[in-house]
Amino acid sequence: MKIVTFFKLLYNSFVKRDDWSRYYLAEKIFYLIYPKMKISEYGNIYHDDVVFKNYYEKYVGNNFHSYDRKYTLMNILKIVKNLNGHYAECGVFEGATSYLIAEAMLKNEQLFLYDTFEGLSKPSGNDGHYWEKGDLFASEDLVKSRLAKYENIQYRKGYIPDRFDEDSSFKFKFVHVDVDLYQPTRDSIEFFYDHMVPGGIILCDDYGFYSCPGAKKAFDEIIKTKPENIVFFPTGQAFIIKE
């Protein structure tokens, strides 16, 4: 960038407070430090969604690492809205995604929540070195208090897959698998695949992340034996639509 252009950009950013100039300047600085990541188009209206931003700050806080994933999930839920079936989340943590699902639910539908509520189970050799047993601890009481206004939520505290069989008579239209590790991801997808309605969606939150190699391995291993294709988003999420 020419020095004159650079100073013009600085002037427009900080004196005129021109929004595009600030974005463009920030983009240039970002690429100097971390060129591998590609910054998206300026002016995406999703950043103007104040209702979503308020929800996120209340339920997640000021770490925006899952902002795009939660926004994507909130919109994917609209795809299954008119199907008959229930919802499940494997890996609940503090209930931020459970809240989005509960908001999307109709009165005759239920949400089943599976979690140790004691943090991650022990990582296996497929899981790399990022996680340790007990990470991401959040209590069942915290989640229950956050979701207290919803009557149609079933809590299934315990190690996945120990409590799945209790719910084998139900059919599901949306399952969020977000347990970070190989074995519970595999167990979740294996169980719910056979309990999905046609058109139902299994969404894996952890598929694209260096920190969760086991989740991708588990999803790939199971789905390669099935007719569905895995759709991978730049958010890191991946999903299948059950045939």
Ligand SMILES: C[S@@+](CC[C@H](N)C(=O)[O-])C[C@H]1O[C@@H](n2cnc3c(N)ncnc32)[C@H](O)[C@@H]1O
């Ligand atoms: C990344 S957090 C879930 C985040 C949540 N889905 C959200 O969007 O806010 C992972 C969760 O998986 C749970 N978990 C990990 N291994 C598990 C296992 N084997 N059985 C049950 N829950 C498990 C942890 O307790 C933790 O709450």
